[in-house]
Amino acid sequence: MQGLEEKILALYSRGMSTRDIQAQMQELYGVEISAGLVSEVTSAVMEEIKAWQHRPLEEIYPILWLDGMRIKIREEGRDTNQTLYLALGVKQSGHKEVLGMWLSSGGEGAKFWLSVLNEIHHRGVEHICIACVDGLKGFPAAIEAVFPKTRVQLCIVHLIRNSLKFVSWKDRKSVVSDLKPIYQAATVSEAESALTAFAERWDGIYPTISQIWLNHWENIIPLFDYPAPIRRIIYTTNAIEAVNRSLGKVLKTKSMFPHADAALKLLYLALKHLMKRWTIPIPHWKRALSYFAIDNPEYFLH
Known part of the structure; x- marks a missing residue:
């Protein structure tokens, strides 16, 4: 059946269990699939996630939003609250892009954000014009440590x-x-x-x-x-909070993830589906970009 994997992944991205996916495939397409096939298809997603998470990024992002959300994961036999860190940027074209996602067993903290920002820098980002963040203590200092010329805007x-x-x-x-x-x-x-x-x-x-x-x-x-x-x-920070709300709708179908990889697979597929809709630049972007260029001539006016 053409597109079988895509259909399985689409159902999985909605937070469906293996049994639910099997039932939906039978009901919608008249196709019987095994639990092993569902597992095989979804397991292949981890390789895609690794490639996506380590892909090169653009040198300049005029705007970057940073935010975290809490999810529940079973780890070493016990239930844990973990933080999913997300970085959402706007490219020079005016299109939004999720730069990456990171899981941490600790609460949201500036120290972990520092490691995220360092990773972003190592993946090719040289400058962020303005970073929009919440009021987390130490957040501005963490940003300025990696991107010293970035302006930090508090939400x-x-x-x-x-x-x-x-x-x-x-x-x-x-x-x-x-x-x-x-x-x-x-x-x-x-x-x-x-x-x-x-x-x-x-x-x-x-x-x-x-x-x-x-x-x-x-x-x-x-x-x-x-x-x-x-x-x-x-x-x-409404732009990234809207992303979190979309992910939250998917997470509602899962009271607890059996392990971190299961959470990452579901969240990545949900993000991938969401990002497909980002086809139009941010309104008034050309005018905005001209202001960023004037404010950051060393990066824009070569």
């Missing part, structure tokens, strides 16, 4: 969430409203004035919030150097 959505940890329910709507003038300002000076106004109103009740923003100010303000279309792309 504003994560920053707001962290700020609201200290706010009572009755004040949340007002606090969120008063934070908007900071990150929606036209310039850095306007943002600074908005932060001062916020502190004057709320420091008497929630002094921690303005301090959080001040502590992260260096990694909040890069977005003010770009026009609105680019700001909408870089002010949040």
Whole structure:
């Protein structure tokens, strides 16, 4: 049957068990397949994953998002929570690309991200214009250690969430409203004035919030150097969180993976299916690229 392997892998990428795949192949195509064939087809995916994970990368990525998600894997007879690390970049063409995925048994940490960034560098990446990350402690330092000229943009959505940890329910709507003038300002000076106004109103009740923003100010303000279309792309890690949500839908079918390879196979196939849909460049990309070129002339203007 033509495309038999592709059909098996398509069903597997949806999180189906071997038994479910056999049943679906019988029901949809009238084909009986053995459990051994399913295992053989899916096992071959590991070689594809190794080649994909070690493939050369482009020299320059204007934008890179980094994020992690938790998954459950049985390891040495016990259930463990592991972190799947993902790096999502935008190529100079404006198309998104997953640079790789990594599993770690420890919680998400800057030290492991440092090893990920070093691997990316060794695979050919010379420069990242701007890296968009959440508020993980030590994250900016890890990025700058490998890519010293990269600007680090903190996810504003994560920053707001962290700020609201200290706010009572009755004040949340007002606090969120008063934070908007900071990150929606036209310039850095306007943002600074908005932060001062916020502190004057709320420091008497929630002094921690303005301090959080001040502590992260260096990694909040890069977005003010770009026009609105680019700001909408870089002010949040929504792009990579959307990838995580897609993977999460597949993971819901598996309460626990028997081993790491099983998780990697399923996640890779789900990613592969997702990446096939990324055929259109990011909106307003040509304009965005011109700003990145002006900001990074040594990499773009040869």
